[in-house]
Every structure is written in structure tokens, then in C-alpha cells.
Amino acid sequence: MPRAATTSDAFNAVAEPRRREILSCLALRERSVGDMVVTLRLAQPSVSKHLRVLRDVGLVRARRQGRRMLYRTNAEAIRPLHEWTKTFERFWQHQLLRVKRRAEAET
Amino acid sequence: MPRAATTSDAFNAVAEPRRREILSCLALRERSVGDMVVTLRLAQPSVSKHLRVLRDVGLVRARRQGRRMLYRTNAEAIRPLHEWTKTFERFWQHQLLRVKRRAEAET
DNA sequence: TTGACATATTCCCATATGGGAATGTAATAT
């Protein structure tokens, strides 16, 4: 069995650094593909393909405006990732507390 | 260029569902490999290989106890993911507000 | 209709993958 498809879920989709850049970029405001090509210095087909993946998992939404396509981030789809990482919050807080205590004990 | 290695960073490592299960499991308490095999119903080599990936990116720590290896989650390594998703928090809050307003306007 | 612009898709390829099976390695027990 190979690795799961990038389009299988948000976790797989955001594993790619370029796609994370795109999401950050499109969170602030709607942008066209050509806009992203200039901003991120990527080839147009690459941008389109990344957007396709992000769209398939619902991380971006698109609408047509004349001959352009305008994309924007659908932040709601990032929330499951946030929730998952959040379940570990108390653990790293415990770890930090332990480190702090150890440091204090050493003085 | 193929997909980035699963060991290239935490984002790629946690893209795999089994590895997320392992992390959740090892966050509560230290466990041996055989323990995980039983709990997650995975073949032993699979568990070992997943743990290897998680170790390479610092998501788990290991120590030997006799003939067993005990693993535990290093929650601190999940923090960057949490921070990244957090940057989108205000955006989904905006979206929810908009949905709420629309719902209220329709009544 | 024809052309230009904007984006999407297809084809190519080297590479990393996860599981299964088999094998290697390390530590204890006898």
C-alpha cells in the first residue's frame, strides 16, 4: 500500500510546504492564479495543481470572474487539524513545567 | 520531484493516520512496541517503522528497558503544527460570524 | 470567427511510500 493520496484529507494536503504558503496567502484575501504565480514564484501549472488538491479537500473555495479564477482559503477546513493538535496542549505544558522545575532546582 | 519524505518534518509525519493514533496513544503514557502492536492491531514491523519515522522528526522519544523499548510522545514537537493552524483561528471565527449574521437576517 | 489571455489538464519520470514476509540484532534466561 502506498502513501495515502494528498487529496485524502486536510492532513495530507497541508503536508506540502507550498500548499501551506498558498493557504496563508489566500487567507488574507481572494487572489487569482496568476497573482499567486507572481507572488510565490511558481510555475502556473504547479499553482493550478496545488489549488486543485486544496480544493478537493475543501481547504480553498473558487469562483470565476471573467477569465480569471479567484481563490480564497476556507479556514473552517483547517479547524480539525487545530483541534487535533490542541489535544496535546496539556502535555507540552506539563513538559515545560518539568523543565522549569528542573532549572529552578539546579540554582 | 516526488513527494517530500515522511521524515522531512512533523507535517509529513502526522499525515499518516496510524502515526496520529500512535502519538495519541503514547501521549498518555510510555509504552512498549509489543504493547502498541496489541492495542492498535498492527503488525510489529509496521509499528516499528512508524515509530522510526516519528523518532526521526522528534515526535517520540525512546529508551531501552531490558529487552523492550519504551516510547513516549514528545508533545513539544507538535507545537509548531498547533501554532501554524492557530494563525487561521481568526479567519474561521470571522466566517462563523458571517454565517450567524446571515442566519439572523433570514428570520 | 479569430486571436489573445487565463487557467486547467495531461504526459512524462524519478522517487518515497506502507504493508507483508523474511531476516537481522540485542538482551535476558537457562
Next chain:
DNA sequence: ATATTACATTCCCATATGGGAATATGTCAA
């Protein structure tokens, strides 16, 4: 020393990948 237990690694393979290049699709303008 040998056997046993507990993990780790290696080999195999079908499959998905991201980039580059080329091509297809879609929209407007004249």
C-alpha cells in the same frame, strides 16, 4: 553457548507524487 524474547531492518511491489513541458479548455475582445 544456546534458546527465547522483543524489536529493528531489509527486500519486494503497486501506487501516488511534484515538477517540467506540452496541450486543452474557457472567456473576452475585435
